[in-house]
Amino acid sequence: MSALQPHTSLSSSLPSARGPARLSSAQKAAIIVRFLLKEGADVPLERLSDDSQRTLTEAIGGMGFINRETLADVLAEFAREIEAMGLVFPAGLAEALHSLEGRISPQTAARLRKEAGVRQIGDPWERIRALELDKLLPLLEQESTEVAAVLLSKLPVAKAAELLGKLPGPEARKISYAVSLTGQVTPDAVDRIGLSLAAQFEHEPLRAFEDDPVERLGAILNIANSEMRDSLLAGLAEEDKAFGQRLKKAIFTFVHIPARVGPVDVPKLIRDVDPETMLIALAFAVKSGDESLHGTAEFILTNISKRMAEGLREEIAEKASIKAKDGETAMNAVIASIGNLQAAGELTLIVEDEEEDED
Numbered sequence: 001m002s003a004l005q006p007h008t009s010l011s012s013s014l015p016s017a018r019g020p021a022r023l024s025s026a027q028k029a030a031i032i033v034r035f036l037l038k039e040g041a042d043v044p045l046e047r048l049s050d051d052s053q054r055t056l057t058e059a060i061g062g063m064g065f066i067n068r069e070t071l072a073d074v075l076a077e078f079a080r081e082i083e084a085m086g087l088v089f090p091a092g093l094a095e096a097l098h099s100l101e102g103r104i105s106p107q108t109a110a111r112l113r114k115e116a117g118v119r120q121i122g123d124p125w126e127r128i129r130a131l132e133l134d135k136l137l138p139l140l141e142q143e144s145t146e147v148a149a150v151l152l153s154k155l156p157v158a159k160a161a162e163l164l165g166k167l168p169g170p171e172a173r174k175i176s177y178a179v180s181l182t183g184q185v186t187p188d189a190v191d192r193i194g195l196s197l198a199a200q201f202e203h204e205p206l207r208a209f210e211d212d213p214v215e216r217l218g219a220i221l222n223i224a225n226s227e228m229r230d231s232l233l234a235g236l237a238e239e240d241k242a243f244g245q246r247l248k249k250a251i252f253t254f255v256h257i258p259a260r261v262g263p264v265d266v267p268k269l270i271r272d273v274d275p276e277t278m279l280i281a282l283a284f285a286v287k288s289g290d291e292s293l294h295g296t297a298e299f300i301l302t303n304i305s306k307r308m309a310e311g312l313r314e315e316i317a318e319k320a321s322i323k324a325k326d327g328e329t330a331m332n333a334v335i336a337s338i339g340n341l342q343a344a345g346e347l348t349l350i351v352e353d354e355e356e357d358e359d
Helices: 025-038 050-063 068-084 092-099 106-116 124-129 133-142 145-154 157-164 169-179 187-202 213-222 226-239 241-250 254-260 263-272 275-287 291-302 306-318 324-343
Strands: none
Touching (some): 025 050, 025 068, 133 145, 133 157, 133 169, 145 157, 145 169, 157 169, 254 324, 263 324, 275 291
């Protein structure tokens, strides 16, 4: 709606009155806004300047009644103005950067913001509400009780309750009581608090990689051959025991299937994996002499239909010996299929208990 762009003054948002209506630009804008709101449209009036919001509100309050002919004239005039537009560009560098988010590099965007002094924060509370609990918790713990109470009040109820439950009892009670005192807090104060809190995350250094190092290396080792994987894990455990333990928990290979995949999901896995690939993986696991691999094969065969399992067992018995490289490749394909099913929401991995390894 061009008439209500934040960089356009309300008084010039529509052409001079034409026809029998003889309305001012502000009155025409009031008619359009009233009509759109009545039709259920979401009109972002908060993006207008304070003066424009005041002028619009006063115009709406003073309109009273207009006839159908006047309404039709104003809407037709507004429609002509919209149709005459070619493109509407963002208002200022901040909105331009927002519209190009994901299309220009984070480094370029950060440099432009810094050089122009443009804040990345739009609605600060929108950004704060999107934060994970592990980032919100330090805010509650570090800020004053009054600020923490405002923060808690601006979060979705379920998220606020979960966050409150992570605090020690005395601290949780103190903040809860402070929430009861927020009735007199002004909107300006809430906005300033939001800007202050969100600014703490605005200048976080850019990260080259989004994933945690453990997740990245774990994904690589998941499809590496077992000899290389075991050697690297042993070496990393000597270099950094804590990192090695975290990495060991992040790795998910063929032998982990019985502990991480539910029996009811095994048929989905069988359907998703190429039949020949699954046969090679099972045959290699059964004939490898490795009890863990053999146990995984038995887990899969036990949790599919009896007829299919019997057929696979016969084919496995008839299968010639399989090279380790081919077996590893087939088992990795099964693991990749599990990842795809999980990403598609068709399979949920069982979360293992997180216990520290003891020497």
